[in-house]
Amino acid sequence: MSSRPRPTAGVPALDIRNLTVEYGQPGEPPMAAVLDASLTIMPGEIHALVGESGAGKTTVGNALMGLLQAPGRITAGGITIGGKAVDTRTGRTEGITPGLDVGAIFQDPMTSLNPLFTIESQLCETMRHHLKLSRAAAQARALELMRAVGIPEPERRLKCYPHQLSGGQRQRVVIAAALSCDPQLIVADEPTTALDVSVQAQILKLIRALADERGVGVLLVTHNMGVVAQVADTVTIMLKGRVVESGPVAQVLGAPRHPYARSLIGAVPRIDVRMNRLQAPSEATPAADAAREIVRKQMTADTAAAGGALEVENLVVEYGGRSWLPGRSAKAFRAVDGVSFTVQPGEIFGLVGESGCGKTTVANAIAGLATPKDGAIRLSGREIGARGKHGRALQMVFQDPYSALNPRLRVSTALSEPIAFYKLAATRAEAAEDAAVLLEAVGLDRSAGERFPHAFSGGQRQRIAIARALGPRPRFMVCDEPTSSLDVSVQAQILNLLKDLRDLTGLSMLFISHDLAVVRQMCDRIAVMQAGKIVELADAETLFRAPQHAYTRELLSLAPSLDSIARAPAPAHGA
Amino acid sequence: MSAPSIEAAPVLAEAPAPAPRKRRRMRIPASVIGGAVVVLVIGLAAALAPWIAPHNPLDVGSFDLLNAEMPPAFMAEGDSRFWLGTDNQGRDLFSAMLYGARVSIAIGGGAVLVAATVGVILGLLAGYLGGWVDALIMRVGDVILSLPTILLALLVSGVARAVFPEAGTAQWAPVILIGAIAIHEWVQYARTVRAATMVESSKDYVRAARVMGLPSIRIMARHILPNVLSPVIVIATINLAAAVLTEATLSFLGVGMPPTYPSLGTLIRIGNEFVFSGIWWIATFPAALLVVLVLGVNIVGDWLRDWFNPKRQAR
Numbered sequence: 001m002s003s004r005p006r007p008t009a010g011v012p013a014l015d016i017r018n019l020t021v022e023y024g025q026p027g028e029p030p031m032a033a034v035l036d037a038s039l040t041i042m043p044g045e046i047h048a049l050v051g052e053s054g055a056g057k058t059t060v061g062n063a064l065m066g067l068l069q070a071p072g073r074i075t076a077g078g079i080t081i082g083g084k085a086v087d088t089r090t091g092r093t094e095g096i097t098p099g100l101d102v103g104a105i106f107q108d109p110m111t112s113l114n115p116l117f118t119i120e121s122q123l124c125e126t127m128r129h130h131l132k133l134s135r136a137a138a139q140a141r142a143l144e145l146m147r148a149v150g151i152p153e154p155e156r157r158l159k160c161y162p163h164q165l166s167g168g169q170r171q172r173v174v175i176a177a178a179l180s181c182d183p184q185l186i187v188a189d190e191p192t193t194a195l196d197v198s199v200q201a202q203i204l205k206l207i208r209a210l211a212d213e214r215g216v217g218v219l220l221v222t223h224n225m226g227v228v229a230q231v232a233d234t235v236t237i238m239l240k241g242r243v244v245e246s247g248p249v250a251q252v253l254g255a256p257r258h259p260y261a262r263s264l265i266g267a268v269p270r271i272d273v274r275m276n277r278l279q280a281p282s283e284a285t286p287a288a289d290a291a292r293e294i295v296r297k298q299m300t301a302d303t304a305a306a307g308g309a310l311e312v313e314n315l316v317v318e319y320g321g322r323s324w325l326p327g328r329s330a331k332a333f334r335a336v337d338g339v340s341f342t343v344q345p346g347e348i349f350g351l352v353g354e355s356g357c358g359k360t361t362v363a364n365a366i367a368g369l370a371t372p373k374d375g376a377i378r379l380s381g382r383e384i385g386a387r388g389k390h391g392r393a394l395q396m397v398f399q400d401p402y403s404a405l406n407p408r409l410r411v412s413t414a415l416s417e418p419i420a421f422y423k424l425a426a427t428r429a430e431a432a433e434d435a436a437v438l439l440e441a442v443g444l445d446r447s448a449g450e451r452f453p454h455a456f457s458g459g460q461r462q463r464i465a466i467a468r469a470l471g472p473r474p475r476f477m478v479c480d481e482p483t484s485s486l487d488v489s490v491q492a493q494i495l496n497l498l499k500d501l502r503d504l505t506g507l508s509m510l511f512i513s514h515d516l517a518v519v520r521q522m523c524d525r526i527a528v529m530q531a532g533k534i535v536e537l538a539d540a541e542t543l544f545r546a547p548q549h550a551y552t553r554e555l556l557s558l559a560p561s562l563d564s565i566a567r568a569p570a571p572a573h574g575a
Numbered sequence: 576m577s578a579p580s581i582e583a584a585p586v587l588a589e590a591p592a593p594a595p596r597k598r599r600r601m602r603i604p605a606s607v608i609g610g611a612v613v614v615l616v617i618g619l620a621a622a623l624a625p626w627i628a629p630h631n632p633l634d635v636g637s638f639d640l641l642n643a644e645m646p647p648a649f650m651a652e653g654d655s656r657f658w659l660g661t662d663n664q665g666r667d668l669f670s671a672m673l674y675g676a677r678v679s680i681a682i683g684g685g686a687v688l689v690a691a692t693v694g695v696i697l698g699l700l701a702g703y704l705g706g707w708v709d710a711l712i713m714r715v716g717d718v719i720l721s722l723p724t725i726l727l728a729l730l731v732s733g734v735a736r737a738v739f740p741e742a743g744t745a746q747w748a749p750v751i752l753i754g755a756i757a758i759h760e761w762v763q764y765a766r767t768v769r770a771a772t773m774v775e776s777s778k779d780y781v782r783a784a785r786v787m788g789l790p791s792i793r794i795m796a797r798h799i800l801p802n803v804l805s806p807v808i809v810i811a812t813i814n815l816a817a818a819v820l821t822e823a824t825l826s827f828l829g830v831g832m833p834p835t836y837p838s839l840g841t842l843i844r845i846g847n848e849f850v851f852s853g854i855w856w857i858a859t860f861p862a863a864l865l866v867v868l869v870l871g872v873n874i875v876g877d878w879l880r881d882w883f884n885p886k887r888q889a890r
Contacts, residue, residue, distance in 0.1 A: 367782075367786045368785070368786065369785060369786065391788050392787070392788060394786070395787065396782070396783060396786040398782065398783060403778040403779045403780060404778075404779035404783055405780050406780040406784075406798050406802070407802065408801040408802055417787075417789075417797075418787045418789070421788075421789060421793075465783070468783065469783075472787060478786075
């Protein structure tokens, strides 16, 4: 069905030579987002480009797709796509036609399709424009593409609008659109990050199959090492715009040579073995140790909120169905359907499941952010009040550190507010001092309090959010995906910090995550949720070694991990 | 050949820790500077009217009917004491305009202040509490918006005059006018603030404050309010011009400020009766001042709206 000749064997699908992309205003020293980077992708090869935020991996992808934004420009190097050299003398990629030469798959399938047009018209548009196909020919090819990406009932789906498809199906449509003009290269920027593990596994399988069958080269930009291990042939690791290591996946992930590559791979939580701590640089400084000792004394001396056991009994939460207007009643959606569990004092209890399974709703109900329809929630033996408040005994850490802090409040103000509100300090000055101690205890400098949240990186903000949650001296902490928007090395530090705080203060935690490896590293006991119900509840080791429920086994088998690659043995302190 | 200056545009580059809402460096267009200067000059002149006006237009005893309907000083029959001429009572028009601008701006500003305060509070309550509070506030707002501003203001001031005989005096008229204008304008603030509040309420920092057990009033005042204020400032600026115009219209229709304490609208109404007798200046100068003032405020307001718009791309 290919209308254009495929390149002869041996011609790379993509060849980047010494590419440099700089950002900067005239008159200011430019900042190199990509510096002297080279990589080659052969037809049929999946090449993973990994690195943490700011590494420049997305900039490489944008440069290839002609999406470089105004102050960014290519200042050196060459790009060849399928043997065709790209003119980069003007600072951008002249002569590349996005869609025709390079297909693109973006992160969020919810937003990369236009909600106002049918799938068919979106698929046909590019083909009719680039390949000059007739309407009938384009429609026939669209149908063929839909079959190729494995969408059931393709004839019917073509007439659908994007919102009528699931997330996984939408991403398949995006892949079909990327393939529509038969490009030699596909740039996939975090194609599965927004998807559940089971859907992620299917999409990765599809990309692998397409690369094998059609001989298209794929540049897979990702931060997930598990994904790399699962589908990629070769991998390039970037750090601050430079390529630090490149080669076959087994070699780079199994035996990294560059120190950064080693630390990056070491920081990935393992799903196969439980370790006491994740590999991350130690943060012990005299100031932090002293601060932690103060926090420990404050929290243990606080007898007003003793205990910390949480009992959840037959919890039911429904959404919708309630309307104050007469005659307008919608059918209620039961997000949580009879969930019961207990968390012992000092325990970290994990709640895992795919999106929409109700795990976040459970957290919201416990924290008083959602009103249960039925059931009881007791903290330290006390039922939560009519308004769903625990006072200061329960605090929460949220997923997105960028929205979790009020942008208009100085960090020190944000931290001392609850301390002063609960009269845990006699004066404003003492509350501010407590806030500074908390900042030190979570590994920040006490001067951080002077600044506003936007001055901090994601990981630092999450530390501030944790410090804020500790301020009211809680006995229980709800952590809702606290690290899922962070880089792996930062994730490792935050997870270690949470564990340290538990060990230090005897705090109990409800830890919610979709990442099984993270849960395994963090939790003492784990509950697996599916469609609003707990399907399996066991201690961490039992759950991972001998899962009972079919759904748990499926989740475990689908989770991408580095296990397929022989890894260096776990350090001696591994449990 | 590839001059780097072609792409000179302050777009945020990829930064490790993206700082949203960084103060954007930009050049302020000349029209905006002009508008701001005009507004400032008129505002200052109005504020300092008692000190800079050559005559006291409020002192009826000082008027001399012999000086009535004197043309501006630059015309042949003009009198150098009265720069812009006099009205039908021998009142110096320039002084009357300065005092009139003072009244107009005070009432316009007062109306905006009242409307914004009420609107922001109701918008916060509606957006944060939701449910029947939200429904009640917003439906009342819908009903009010379904009536034209002037009609509603006429209704309010008419009713006020009927039940309260002193409503037409120089002392009480401004209060009635402020109320009559604000009763319509608050809805716009309430709608904007409600929408912004709903967005902010779903953000994690507000949820965190709720988990902390902070009272709703405190969450609204301390956490949400500062984050929803920038559109309010923009609406307030644009509405200031509208409020000044509404006041002028009401005064023109005779339900605003009394002739003894004229606002710009009252002066235009007085002048309107004489325009066709060749005495054009009484209406024209106050009208011109009103146009310039409203235009200046609108230009500044429009620019503020663009400047606060986070989606704005620098050209």
